Amino acid sequence: MSAPVVPAVPTVPARFARTPHVARRERTEQIAKWVFFAMSVSMILPLIAIVAYLLYRAAPSLSLEFLLDVPRKGMREGGIWSAFVGTLYLVWISLAVAAPIGVLAAIYLHEYARDNWVNRLIHLAVINLAGVPSIVHALFGLGAFVYAARFGYSVLSAALTLAIMTLPVIIASTREALASVPKEFRQACWNVGATRWQTIRRVVLPNSISGILTGIILQVSRAAGETAPIMFTGAVFFKAVQRGELFPYGLNDQCMALSMHLYTVSTQVPNVKESIPYATAVVLLGSVLMVNATAIALRVWLRNRKRW
């Protein structure tokens, strides 16, 4: 046994000691990390503060009575029932129109379409439909449904406008849900002789149904919050409704809507009781966020349950 040439123990730490260069490198990394962290947090903290402030200002009006009562004294007092029910109407009808078309369109795009110019055109149309400003959708609804189709200013016109506006939401999330089903599942099914539709019906849809539901839920939240598209197609400032009445509107009636009501009480009506606009905003924001939280919870639950 010869004597060790290099005394190993003392030099290893010496070789990996922090040189000024390494120290500087670590410092810049830390600085970058905290700057980016601050940037992320600076978008979120003001929002929490704002929501807390809205809640604080809305507190005097917030109660079940506020939800169930109709607006009184030229909307200066009372509740928001007529608007709340109107929003439910618009959301359900637009959902009934947009959900089948959107899901089928996504099935076409993901399961049937080949990569050629027709489908690039469809893809471009979907992207563009998502980017069209809401007020342009309003103009379209006015020109197409109110005047050309002679539906007049009605729940139907407003709901159809909302349906077309929210279609891309459903298409995009359904496509994502379909894409999450592995290709091998389809190939196995084709190999035992199933047709395309049988494969979709028995294998693809059962494995992606929860993802599709998430997309539909997101459409609901989007439709509930939109104001501009319904402003000129069927939503009105005020409509007399009984307190707590469940079916106050017909398809050809005009209706009130929560989002429109918030716009009205905060800008168009003078001398409104201080807390009413805040409470309306809190109810609208609360419903939309609750619906979205449901969609997120569903997605997280789904991902944890996944077996492949």
Add this chain to the structure above:
Amino acid sequence: MAADDAKRPPLGPFPRPGGAAERLRRPMLSLVAERLLEAAIRLSGFSAVLFVAAIFFFIFREAAPVLFSREFSLTEFLFSTRWYPTSESNVRYGTLALTLGTLSVTGIAIALAVPFGLGAAIFISEFCGPRLRETLKIVIELLAAIPSVVWGFIGLTVMNRVIIALTGAPVGVNLLNGGVILALMSVPIIVSIGEDALKAVPDSYREAALALGANRWQTVRRVLVPAARNGLLAAVLLGVGRAVGETMAVLMATGHAVRVPHSLLDSVRTLTANIAAELGEAPAGSDHYRVLFLTGTLLFLITFVVNLGADLAIRSVRRR
């Protein structure tokens, strides 16, 4: 029914009457239903194209009479700042002030939203742990879900007071207010698309950079941002698209003066807010009404170009 059966190819190589192949035949009803469903699926697939075409058709149809009438001048519509739609003697339809309003509000929003949005995207994608990442992504998704009319209300009440307190301006609904609100609205889009773009950069790039001794900040600056350049550009463009098209929030938060803004505290009106504010008062079929539809056509074309640009940018990322 018989004719239909004859047209169908036989199932299996040797069809024998009453044999196994015969029993495998599906009932007529299910075949017809399948055909119908596939037709519905194809039709729905094309519906998006139909809807976009219909949107352009119906808006342009209402706008066309005034566009092709003799006393209307397109140069005045685009480049004059005089917007007097309801004047008795001197009716003028010049949208330059409105276009500048849109540009200035969008400019402020993007100047605020891009650094914060991309910074947050980099933090989420490169610097934070999985648990914090999930939380931040959920919060940002909720941020994106807030309806625009609620943003407008926040501008009208909260931001209004904050701006009056900070700057001493007499009125707090102005260019700055609208810009900040729009920035908060477009940040979620920039973050989520930007994060997707960074995630699309292969991990081998990161590993190569780290193996050369770069720290994470150097990796981000020298490797990831250049590699994800197109995707980040798409994120910014989609943010711009959102800001240009936003209606209710700017209607409520920017004040109502149709004029060329000179300072941050001037109130302005945008193309979108102008349609929302005046469409209710313009009688159907009047020149004023048609000019508002023409403004809508202009907006449609602007957002079309912006979205097309974003899509091309994203596409070039995927190809690589």
